[in-house]
Amino acid sequence: xxxxxxxxxxxxxxxxxxxxxxxxxxxxxxxxxxxxxxxxxxxxxxxxxxxxxxxxxxxxxxxxxxxxxxxxxxxxxxxxxxxxxxxxxxxxxxxxxxxxxxxxxxxxxxxxxxxxxxxxxxxxxxxxxxxxxxxxxxxxxxxxxxxxxxxxxxxxxxxxxxxxxxxxxxxxxxxxxxxxxxxxxxxxxxxxxxxxxxxxxxxxxxxxxxxxxxxxxxxxxxxxxxxxxxxxxxxxxxxxxxxxxxxxxxxxxxxxxxxxxxxxxxxxxxxxxxxxxxxxxxxxxxxxxxxxxxxxxxxxxxxxxxxxxxxxxxxxxxxxxxxxxxxxxxxxxxxxxxxxxx
Numbered sequence: 001x002x003x004x005x006x007x008x009x010x011x012x013x014x015x016x017x018x019x020x021x022x023x024x025x026x027x028x029x030x031x032x033x034x035x036x037x038x039x040x041x042x043x044x045x046x047x048x049x050x051x052x053x054x055x056x057x058x059x060x061x062x063x064x065x066x067x068x069x070x071x072x073x074x075x076x077x078x079x080x081x082x083x084x085x086x087x088x089x090x091x092x093x094x095x096x097x098x099x100x101x102x103x104x105x106x107x108x109x110x111x112x113x114x115x116x117x118x119x120x121x122x123x124x125x126x127x128x129x130x131x132x133x134x135x136x137x138x139x140x141x142x143x144x145x146x147x148x149x150x151x152x153x154x155x156x157x158x159x160x161x162x163x164x165x166x167x168x169x170x171x172x173x174x175x176x177x178x179x180x181x182x183x184x185x186x187x188x189x190x191x192x193x194x195x196x197x198x199x200x201x202x203x204x205x206x207x208x209x210x211x212x213x214x215x216x217x218x219x220x221x222x223x224x225x226x227x228x229x230x231x232x233x234x235x236x237x238x239x240x241x242x243x244x245x246x247x248x249x250x251x252x253x254x255x256x257x258x259x260x261x262x263x264x265x266x267x268x269x270x271x272x273x274x275x276x277x278x279x280x281x282x283x284x285x286x287x288x289x290x291x292x293x294x295x296x297x298x299x300x301x302x303x304x305x306x307x308x309x310x311x312x313x314x315x316x317x318x319x320x321x322x323x324x325x326x327x328x329x330x331x332x333x334x335x336x337x338x339x340x341x342x
Contacts, residue, residue: 001322002030002073003080004109005315006060008096009088009116011037011047013059014311015067017078020319027319029126030071032312035059038183045182053091060099075107082318085113086335087143093334112318112328117144117340119313120275121156123302126316131271131300138260139340140284141276142168142185145214145256147263148340150273153324156340159263160212167252168278170216174223174248178241179233188245189281195239195246200226202251212263219251249283257287264297271298280307 001022007014013035020027037055041047068074083100086093097113104111121137124130136159139146145167147160165173168185175184180191202222205215223244227233230240256274264270274288279301292299306313321328 001027001079001319002077003082003315003318004064004078005311005313005318006064006081006083006096006100007116007119007309007311007314008056008060008092009084009086010092010309011041011052011055012309013037013056013063014309015060015063016311016315017067017071017073018312018315018319020316020323022323025320025323026129029312029316031067032310033063033067034310035063042182045176047089049089049091052089053095056092056095060095064099064103075103075109078107078109080318080322081109081111082114082314082321083111084116084119084314085332086116086338088116088336090334090336093336097334110328112321113332114314114317114321115338115340116309116314117146117276118156119317121148121150121273121340122153122317122320123275123306123313124273124300125320126306126312127303131273131298134267134269135271135273135300136260136263136267136269137273137275138256138279139276140167140256140274140278142166142172142183144276145216146340147212147260149267149269153320154326158341159267160214160259162214162216164215164217165220167214167216167256168276170220170252171248171278173220177220177224177227177233178236178244185278185281188248189283191242191245192249192283193242195242195244197243197246197250199240199243200247202226202247204251204255207255207258212259212266214255214259216252219248223248249281253281253284253287256284257291260288261291261295261297265295270296271300273300275302275307277308280304
């Protein structure tokens with residue numbers, strides 16, 4: 001069963017073809033392509049929705065043609081199309097969903113909508129089997145920070161979430177305070193490799209609260225005051241920049257990991273997935289493996305290239321829907337705001 005995946009929720013245009021066997025629930029990724037718009041949006045300091053939509057319109061048709069040629073497949077060999085239909089930027093989503101619907105109509109191929117965050121949640125399955133149910137997933141990206149209990153495909157319950165900024169948003173805003181270019185997360189990660197995380201004392205927001213929620217706006221504020229108290233960003237030498245980056249990473253990683261492990265213990269589900277763009281962060285992964293081993297929690301992570309937005313996870317999620325007998329609704333559309341549990 002060959003599934004074409006399409007992803008256009010934000011600033012990456014992505015396509016992929018996944019070949020799965022419903023009898024075993026396993027398969028292989030035949031090919032994937034991603035066209036990033038980071039350089040296009042960098043000069044604006046963030047994603048411009050209208051520009052993103054235009055870039056998707058230009059890139060998507062050519063990328064689908066290219067991936068079919070790469071895999072030596074024709075349209076009549078594609079069994080299903082899975083497309084991100086939300087959440088995300090409305091215009092960007094419409095490019096992907098409109099193309100998928102048109103292709104499905106022309107070539108008589110069923111089209112199924114996929115929740116973008118469900119794609120991230122299931123992404124570790126691209127490298128093999130998913131963890132045994134139930135398991136806990138930390139979805140952590142520029143727009144989301146959620147702890148989700150997964151009881152089966154399609155059955156998700158949010159048990160913790162950020163009350164303000166997402167973790168990735170905290171990285172980006174802190175990077176801006178440090179005078180770093182967009183996107184800030186990777187810039188902080190690069191600097192942190194040579195930094196001393198103990199030089200700057202930053203808080204661990206809500207770490208000791210008896211719940212599974214997060215808050216990162218206070219950390220961003222603490223970074224602002226730390227920079228101000230040190231004489232402003234112009235007073236920072238290169239080592240101070242590295243130390244501040246390391247301190248930010250250490251704070252965010254400790255909070256994310258300890259709350260995730262706490263969720264596994266409380267929910268009696270000692271299997272943990274961390275997915276989303278921030279899941280590629282080296283400090284987060286290192287912190288996670290160290291603590292998980294001590295607490296007896298089994299860790300499942302996507303390949304770093306499948307942490308950021310991609311269509312492989314969308315094709316795979318579509319495949320898992322078919323395996324679980326989940327049919328596409330008769331009526332659906334692009335949905336920029338779409339709770340995972342809806």
